[in-house]
Amino acid sequence: MTQIDRFNELLEAERAGVDTLSRLFPEARGPEMQKLFEAVRDDEAWSCAGLVRSIKTLGGEISEKKGDFADKVMHEPTLAARLTLLNRGQGWVVKRLDGLLAESLPPTVGTFLQEMKSRHLANIEACERLAESLG
Template sequence: MPQNENPELSSPACWAHEADDAYMGYASRDELLAFLNELLEAERAGSRVTLRTAAEVSDAGTKALIEAVQRDEAHWCGVLMKAIQTLNGEASKRTGAFYEKAMAIPGLPERLAFLNRGQGWVVRKLREMLPRIRDDRIHHELAEMLAAHERNIALVEGRSV
């Protein structure tokens, strides 16, 4: 072997991981980044909708419930941004179209039903993607995000207004 040929650089170990990911059905880095950014935009929309809706509501119990959902939505925004950072990606600064659509609904029960449909969309997206995420930490965090969304959907469905 010539002196300048570095066996490390030609070793399959340098690139096999990424190739294996796609081969085994795991999401590629680009696909995962696009997914995380799509969720980030949705959670940002959810966070803004619940922030404004909580401010409009006078019933203390309903306000507390919507504020709790708002804290969660803001929390998941942070988690998603951190996950994007760990993949050296760029976090989207956009807010999902869900925000405008939800705020165009004047009635509280109808807007909360729409919020829950949006949360249901997040649940479906997470269920689809979770088996395809190889990164243990991101997988764990998104599994928690899924469980928290299922809990909040049930709480909003069961509210007493």
């Protein structure tokens, strides 16, 4: 798998993340949960835009695909289980980011990936606290 392929794999996963959070939003049990779901969804969308810029910077072709993660999450029986699976997906992204960050990248791309990783780690922590409070 080429570096561009790995960036596109992340892009497809982040698009699925936007879809997942959009589908979880109606299940929010109050304004604080809605705020969290919106913030995570917005971070996923921010990641999509940054990945597109990064792929262009690297001279690659941008995938138009979206992963099927949202369907997997929505098949979970409870909101707590959905959040747990969402966090597993976020952790998968962090591992992929670590792999890319170990490679030679233009400074702007590396800086973006570091920020993307930081946002994912913060979102994992927030969603983990929420999942624990649910059940």
